[in-house]
Amino acid sequence: MIAGNGRYPEFVIRGARAAGVKHVTVAAFDGETAGPTLAAADATELLRVGQLGRMLDIAKRSGAAHAIMAGQIAPKNLFDLSPDIKALLLLAKIKERNAETLFGAVAQSLAKIGVELLPATRFMEDQLATEGHMAGPKFRDREREDAEFGFRIAKETSRLDIGQTVVVKNGTVLAVEAFEGTNETIERAGRVGRGGGLVAKVCKPGQDMRFDVPVVGETTLANIAAAGLRGMVAEAGRVLLLDRERLCEVADEKRITLYGILS
16 A cells, blocks of 8 residues: 555555455655554555655565555645656656656556556545535525536536635635645635635546545534535545545534435
């Protein structure tokens, strides 16, 4: 496992264990990968962002036939990137540097040493958003219209590689996610719209599900509540609700609607 921050990698390991996986080696990033993820692994190797050669060496020595990417890397660490020779050679071949091209190139590098990169949702299928009402108060007609509007806008911004999250209110776009990330987008929307909006989170059309899968967790719901927003619309079958059962409980408690739309 190539493990970034947050609880997502920990949950993937749990799911892998339940599916019968016997051994998990974690390639962990200094200052990013959480302690519970390291504790759940059978073996851990520490590296810096940009050490592609070391990551490939870890994969080789582990004897793994499959790898999975889980968790994010803080944007500031991507700017502090200190690439090794292999990473520099890889970057030199890429004209447009986004998640799809960068991680796609990493997947090709893994394939060359006999390691298949699995979808990031593997072992987490029961945590995906489902169609329709999932938790919280049921939408009224005006809110359902906003949900469908926000979903359409988010699909378009994601298609353009701008961001996978937007916040809307009464047919108006309050905020669009870019490099700053979902939490900052939600905070900005709450400030601009003075509450009452809806968050829409989607996958971009044709997204490679081996990496950069959108995830909703308790922190997201806490930020939605703090911003005074009413709920979140997630793309059914494509957005992960981390610890879904607990997430739905929190949504009910905070009266935040969770609603899924199938693309």
